[in-house]
Amino acid sequence: MKILIIEDEPELAKDIAHYLSGENHLCEFASTLNQAIEKIELYAYDCILLDLMLPDGNGLKILEILKTQNKQDGVIIISAKNSIEDKVAGLQIGADDYLTKPFHLSELSARIHSLIRRKQFTGSNSIQQNEITIDLLGKTVKVSDIEINLTKKEIDLLLFFIGNKNRVLSKSALAEHLSGDIADMFDNHDFVYAHVKNLKKKLTEAGYGNYIKTIYGTGYKWEA
Amino acid sequence: MGGVKLLNKTFRIYLLCSIAVLVIAAPIFYFSMTRLYIEDTDETLLLYKKEFQHYYLSHFRQSEIENWNKYNRDIKIEPVISSVVSDTFFHKSFIDSLDNENEPYRVLQSPVVIENKPYLFTARISLVESEDLIESIAVVFVVLIALLLGVLVFVTNRFSTKIWQPFRDTLAKLKSFDLTAQQTVSFDKTDIEEFEELNQSLQKLIDKNISVYNQQKTFIENASHELQTPLAVLKAKMDLLLQNKDLTNEQSEIINAIELPLSRVSRINKNLLLLAKIENSQFADKEKIELTELINETLELLANYITAKQITVDKNLSEKLAVNCNKTLLEILIGNLLINAIVHNTEKGSIMIEFSGRTLTVSNTGKTALDNKKIFERFAVSSSETGNSGLGLAIVKEICNRYNWQIQYLFDADFHSFAITF
Numbered sequence: 001m002k003i004l005i006i007e008d009e010p011e012l013a014k015d016i017a018h019y020l021s022g023e024n025h026l027c028e029f030a031s032t033l034n035q036a037i038e039k040i041e042l043y044a045y046d047c048i049l050l051d052l053m054l055p056d057g058n059g060l061k062i063l064e065i066l067k068t069q070n071k072q073d074g075v076i077i078i079s080a081k082n083s084i085e086d087k088v089a090g091l092q093i094g095a096d097d098y099l100t101k102p103f104h105l106s107e108l109s110a111r112i113h114s115l116i117r118r119k120q121f122t123g124s125n126s127i128q129q130n131e132i133t134i135d136l137l138g139k140t141v142k143v144s145d146i147e148i149n150l151t152k153k154e155i156d157l158l159l160f161f162i163g164n165k166n167r168v169l170s171k172s173a174l175a176e177h178l179s180g181d182i183a184d185m186f187d188n189h190d191f192v193y194a195h196v197k198n199l200k201k202k203l204t205e206a207g208y209g210n211y212i213k214t215i216y217g218t219g220y221k222w223e224a
Numbered sequence: 225m226g227g228v229k230l231l232n233k234t235f236r237i238y239l240l241c242s243i244a245v246l247v248i249a250a251p252i253f254y255f256s257m258t259r260l261y262i263e264d265t266d267e268t269l270l271l272y273k274k275e276f277q278h279y280y281l282s283h284f285r286q287s288e289i290e291n292w293n294k295y296n297r298d299i300k301i302e303p304v305i306s307s308v309v310s311d312t313f314f315h316k317s318f319i320d321s322l323d324n325e326n327e328p329y330r331v332l333q334s335p336v337v338i339e340n341k342p343y344l345f346t347a348r349i350s351l352v353e354s355e356d357l358i359e360s361i362a363v364v365f366v367v368l369i370a371l372l373l374g375v376l377v378f379v380t381n382r383f384s385t386k387i388w389q390p391f392r393d394t395l396a397k398l399k400s401f402d403l404t405a406q407q408t409v410s411f412d413k414t415d416i417e418e419f420e421e422l423n424q425s426l427q428k429l430i431d432k433n434i435s436v437y438n439q440q441k442t443f444i445e446n447a448s449h450e451l452q453t454p455l456a457v458l459k460a461k462m463d464l465l466l467q468n469k470d471l472t473n474e475q476s477e478i479i480n481a482i483e484l485p486l487s488r489v490s491r492i493n494k495n496l497l498l499l500a501k502i503e504n505s506q507f508a509d510k511e512k513i514e515l516t517e518l519i520n521e522t523l524e525l526l527a528n529y530i531t532a533k534q535i536t537v538d539k540n541l542s543e544k545l546a547v548n549c550n551k552t553l554l555e556i557l558i559g560n561l562l563i564n565a566i567v568h569n570t571e572k573g574s575i576m577i578e579f580s581g582r583t584l585t586v587s588n589t590g591k592t593a594l595d596n597k598k599i600f601e602r603f604a605v606s607s608s609e610t611g612n613s614g615l616g617l618a619i620v621k622e623i624c625n626r627y628n629w630q631i632q633y634l635f636d637a638d639f640h641s642f643a644i645t646f
Contacts, residue, residue, distance in 0.1 A: 184494060185491060185563045191529060194531075217479075
């Protein structure tokens with residue numbers, strides 16, 4: 001997958017690329033609006049990560065260019081501006097998602113996964129992972145053709161793990177994913193433990209391998 | 225306000241001053257009047273003497289003295305008893321045979337020679353009784369005071385309203401002035417110098433205040449904005465560090481311990497930014513929002529945290545309550561109230577949410593009452609104690625202020641309650 005990271009903070013761009021590197025993604029960088037415009041005119045990307053506040057202009061311009069040139073690149077806005085107006089404007093012009101800084105890399109990774117999945121929609125929108133099959137439209141999960149009963153939250157959690165294979169996910173990242181922005185307001189994310197435990201239990205009972213590992217003191221990891 | 229009105233105060237001072245002046249002036253007036261009167265009398269007496277000398281003395285006979293004295297009550301020729309060498313004036317009382325009363329007189333005695341024999345010319349003029357004089361002066365003064373005050377009251381009542389109008393206008397504008405409203409005040413021009421000066425000084429003060437306030441707001445907004453990017457880098461670095469396969473248990477614990485303060489910083493920053501935005505009057509558009517629906521949605525989002533703390537939620541939202549305001553702000557308001565009720569709740573505590581009329585009350589179990597005065601201030605409760613940003617309720621208050629909603633805090637029977645009247 002080809003990903004363009006349009007971000008003027010080089011450290012952040014580097015870290016994003018580093019985190020995504022294990023996933024068979026190819027990351028390219030642009031730190032100014034002009035660089036970004038050059039790149040999108042020359043190449044097509046599966047996903048563009050777009051910072052709105054660039055030294056030489058507003059990133060929303062990229063969206064306009066993509067729209068006028070009728071390009072299909074998926075765009076996730078990553079912005080320090082947590083304003084509804086920007087969010088609405090961005091999504092209206094054609095962005096697929098909006099993530100406010102600061103964010104967990106795992107959340108970004110899950111969003112990229114979900115975006116690419118939607119872009120590659122082929123009719124039977126399902127994900128295959130080891131012995132598991134997730135039907136994204138029907139919201140059903142099957143382990144070796146036997147349907148298991150997962151709650152909405154558990155499916156969400158499962159997708160988040162799959163979107164971050166072989167990555168250690170901190171409790172706060174999981175909490176933020178499950179509760180959204182509101183998780184920011186809490187220090188205690190112990191509820192994550194209960195959800196992961198339930199998910200693990202249901203998967204093991206259905207005969208699925210124990211892929212979710214608890215990492216001492218920090219969180220969980222899906223080992224595939 | 226318990227003070228005295230400026231008008232009444234000046235009026236009182238006028239009154240006291242006039243009375244004082246009149247009281248001091250009355251005796252002075254009395255004495256100079258008496259003096260003038262005596263001087264006048266003396267002159268008249270001298271005139272009598274001159275007339276006598278001029279018209280009668282040259283041909284006056286001793287034999288005529290008896291007759292003269294018989295028909296003249298006030299000018300008499302008497303034999304010399306004591307030696308009077310020149311004109312002598314003095315006061316003397318005589319019994320008035322008609323009234324049988326002592327009457328004061330001014331008397332002039334002067335030596336005259338009639339047919340070579342010395343005689344005493346005595347002329348007298350009755351003086352008005354001094355009591356009568358005091359009485360008349362007093363009457364005149366009382367009438368004067370009354371007249372003066374009457375005019376004063378009339379003038380103050382008649383003209384003060386007009387004269388003080390610019391002052392009242394200024395006061396009314398100051399009262400309605402709201403620093404957060406981002407609107408400067410313009411005072412009407414007045415031809416009274418003092419008021420014009422006051423208005424100009426106030427204008428300067430207000431403009432300066434607005435500018436300082438704006439600078440501060442912009443500063444907070446910029447500062448929070450600037451912090452977002454380094455925070456994002458920090459968070460990303462932490463996520464990467466977690467991926468390190470060679471982390472020892474000790475290192476993992478340290479990373480975990482960093483996550484907490486990091487998320488607090490980002491929470492405070494987010495809330496500061498939000499406050500700045502609310503103060504900047506962003507979130508302007510309004511719509512009608514069903515409160516019950518919004519509360520249920522928010523509870524849904526918070527469900528994980530409510531269950532984790534084993535909190536029971538009692539809802540009594542049977543009545544419909546629609547609020548006309550900005551949706552994001554209302555979401556934040558309800559969110560903060562509920563988050564507050566969870567964070568400051570006890571384990572296995574409860575939350576009660578109810579409507580009565582246009583008042584929404586959110587209560588939660590708690591142990592000790594909070595300081596009613598400080599509770600809505602920024603950072604009133606330090607974040608290290610509660611883990612909260614210290615801004616949640618300040619934001620709630622700010623939103624209430626924006627829409628003129630009333631918010632009240634109560635602690636009763638181990639329950640913290642926040643009541644908002646929309």
